[in-house]
Amino acid sequence: REKMWGILRQRGIDGGGLSLRRTRSASVSARSYAAGSKEMTVRDALNSAIDEEMSADPKVFVMGEEVGQYQGAYKITKGLLEKYGPERVYDTPITEAGFTGIGVGAAYAGLKPVVEFMTFNFSMQAIDHIINSAAKSNYMSAGQINVPIVFRGPNGAAAGVGAQHSQCYAAWYASVPGLKVLAPYSAEDARGLLKAAIRDPDPVVFLENELLYGESFPISEEALDSSFCLPIGKAKIERQGKDVTIVTFSKMVGFALKAAEKLAEEGISAEVINLRSIRPLDRATINASVRKTSRLVTVEEGFPQHGVCAEICASVVEESFSYLDAPVERIAGADVPMPYAANLERLALPQVEDIVRAAKRACYRSK
């Protein structure tokens, strides 16, 4: 009998814990999930997300250059052609305008395309379709025709790829009403946001980052579940702090976290917010954080004028002006097309030192 009680007690603990975890994954929470013992690269996270969504819904298909036989230009769609066949994984000719338009037309007619751009720089050849036929259609047709399409691909600077391959398009796409723009950082972000994007009934621009593809992140059990997804429009507080708020997205989140550690050594406690969603922008979380810390530093990789940071700064100044103790700080890429030389490229992008310096300036601790 004691053995039985022992077993029951065990089961009770496990059963309770399991149900707790299940409800946690179903709730909308911006808290960090429990760090699991597993690690996953962003590449694998994206691949598994597309795989699961394709197997769950036969209307989902993938279209893009080199997504099939080449296994994906960056190997994100590896194995999908073998698993789902050429009727669901399309290797297109080099016709961005054409195949993006075909994706939009297929979405009009009820399918759920996932259109890959080899980099978002090439999306400029198709931007008419992303904006005029996808983003604006639900409005122009007064709700009759919605466009459940996902445009995904690497965005922003890579390593030494030159000016025409390094632009960040977050600001351009995020200024268009009718689009949702997401920018994941970690593997969990990548999985959850991509799954949410594919299930979403509206056009989503999914901005990945080539340099993050190979990075490994710890991933929790909940995130590995096939129905896991993250809510669109909610930012995540990666690190709690009380002295200064650092708001950023994509690769810069990693830099901001490193900067926060350096600042902690000097006694400044920085709160790092990972936007995850550029449109809709989570103004509530940003403003709540600024009202707590009274100082704001925003970081992005793209061009400074009319950038994402400009919008965040304007939003904070409009809504939380009386809470601010220092001018808002904005760090962006240099106002030049991306140079090729490695040292110049380094100068053209924000680095950890730049974030540290700006945070110190905001805290009146700069030299």
Add this chain to the structure above:
Amino acid sequence: MATSFSATLPLHGSQENRLLLPPIRLAPPPSSFLGFTRSLTIPSSRRLYHAHAARRSPVVGVQEVVKEKKVTNSLLITKEEGLVLYEDMILGRSFEDMCAQMYYRGKMFGFVHLYNGQEAVSTGFIKLLTQSDSVVSTYRDHVHALSKGVSARAVMSELFGKVTGCCRGQGGSMHMFSKEHNMLGGFAFIGEGIPVATGAAFTSKYKREVLKQDCEDVTVAFFGDGTCNNGQFYECLNMAALYKLPIIFVVENNLWAIGMSHLRSTSDPEIWKKGPAFGMPGVHVDGMDVLKVREVAKEAVTRARRGEGPTLVECETYRFRGHSLADPDELRDAAEKAKYAARDPITALKKYLVENKLASEGELKTIEKKIDELVEEAVEFADASPQPGRSQLLENVFADPKGFGIGPDGRYRCEDPKFTQGTAQV
């Protein structure tokens, strides 16, 4: 094959009742493209050039379909079909004339592009389609919407910017959408509708092959001669032929892109020739004759429904008015306008119906009167309708109400376990 025809045709002059050849057999072609030429071609010096050029390729361009006058009693249409065609064309013409009047009275605003003169193309193609077939058009889309079944009231209200319009006043003249009638727009950018139409055709094929549904829907894309110099057009010709999509590319070649003549802007003005370059049949047809257009359309639609792939149809037509109501139309020659005005498609059909005793003048007059009343009633309806409410400004930006992925039950859509059709297997 007939060889009696040897004179070279002038580029844009085709007389109507040219009795030329042995009867054209519109028999279904065998599975390879070669059969297509057997049914519809007329040899000419130009076609011979083409046959040589296309010797290796299985597709040969078709040049002209001539409406034949058989001695026997089988005409191209029955009385009912004739009356349907006539009514549709009269509706298109009256509606567009009324639009012009309303514009000059200030009830319509912005850009309005009228379709007068081109009715044969819209009627000829769209009256062969079912409700589930899709039509994609350009900014000159009022008559395409009407032919497809959108009510005159809804289109007129949309033009007036009223809430009872087909898009609740949010689209306007250039953006006619109707999910019910599968009118997928109405696009302002030249060439924008072509990839969207190709995507709708792609969905047809996907539904058949992947989702295993019975789907015979075809898509018809209408666009102009100016669009045929745009990159997207060629990209889509390539992919439609590559994937064998059930789509018909209809070029409404009215010779003018605002003030730019087609001959001034195109290296090879014969657009039908561009089809075979991509592996699909290219047909040139007299777009001022609804019966000829209808015969070509029948063949193209049947091909598409059978899964044989796309067709490029160039309809030689003309717009009687300017590019838009704001266009002073100074560059077009009066003689050219007069020449095409003499080939008015409505007059031609009327003549055909009366001469072949398919309908009496009285019956046709009744139809005209009925349409006049319909259009006037549409104007009254639109006038009386209210403008959209202020809250409508922010509606419909996203399909989901708040844009956060929240469904109507207040929960996140992505967390609904029933959102997918199957279970995810990893």
